[in-house]
Amino acid sequence: MTGQVRTVDGRVAGRRGQETRQKLLDCLREMLSTSPYRDVKVIDVARMAGTSPATFYQYFPDVEGAVLEIAEEMAKDADTLKELVAGKSWAGKSGPTTSEELVDGFLAFWRKNDAILRVVTLGAAEGDKRFFKIRMTVLNAVAKPLADSVKELQAKGQADKSLDPNAVAGALVSLLASAAEHQKAFTSWGVKIKDLKPNLAPLVYLGVTGKKPPK
Template sequence: MTGQVTTVDGRIAGRRGQATRQKLLDCLGKMLASSPYRDVRVIDVARKAGTSPATFYQYFPDIEAAVLELAGDTLRDSDELTGLVENRAWTGRAGREAAEELVDGFLAFRRRHEAILRVIDLAAAEGDRRFVRIRSKVHGALVRPLAETVEAQGSRGRAEPEASPTAVAAALVTMLTAVAEQSKSLQSLGAKQSDTRPALALLVHLGVTGRKPGK
């Protein structure tokens, strides 16, 4: 969190106030990792942060506003997803490495932001347009550059133009997201994590280039 911080009534928060606000957000983030979103209460967040509900309400009108702040932080961090695709070579061994690093980077991002991404998906599925926009932007951080890469590969004759680049990119990101969200249930079906990673890298490479990765 950077820049000027204001309270709910418009006052500029000092250094101590900013620290208190950030502590409330940190505590909320930890609680979302272990409790269902709908079960988290202001009084519990305030108690965990060592302060009072009145202090919480100085900075956030409700839990949802604080969750949106955390979601905004996740959105800003999603810029790193773009870097997983830009300026990468997709031929030979370099292409295999690009696919593997994309998979590893995406799964690491999902693990790091697992709790808030789960809340974003839940609220978006319930039709909250604010969370729908955030989810679209998070996905777009990878879909857009990936679509450009798919299109570039097609223009070089390395991929069959059987589907639009954006559709291919969106399908790949949806696949990666689903695997990240359902890793435990997939393991119960016999899909070990050690086997899933190379399978995802293979599918990403095929989707981007239309070919199996080089050795």
């Protein structure tokens, strides 16, 4: 399906080539989490990987191209986020638990991939279609099943039908993404990192069900 990995000039990459390629991606990932995106240079990545800039250009058209590669890898991984919502119950006592686990899982995922997600978020905001698509893949992993949950609750008459389920789910996921990306902001508002989950979870519950969480 995906075909073999190819170099920029069309050759197929063998074992050694793939290793080098992967090493470059790993080093780029590392650089992204230590330097501002604007200052990440091909030569630095190549140096860190113990190779030359020319080698980098064998495998990637430019820094952005390589970043996209990393981002796509991460987007695949985001598929596991679905399980945080799909099939979970929002009724009774299990509701708040579902909400907490969702918040926790999402924040953990974002924290784990924060460097690459920063760049993806920027690219998407700048209108780059490729980054936008990747960002939607990640958000949709949660937003789609979440919207389904809202629809289900509405059908059962357990939630306000005047709200658009897609809008609600989207807004909640946006909130989680924003909170994850800017945890420090909450610290400056006097909310400790460990208090983030207990404070966000009731809001998510509130958004999904339209009701205050039970004690």
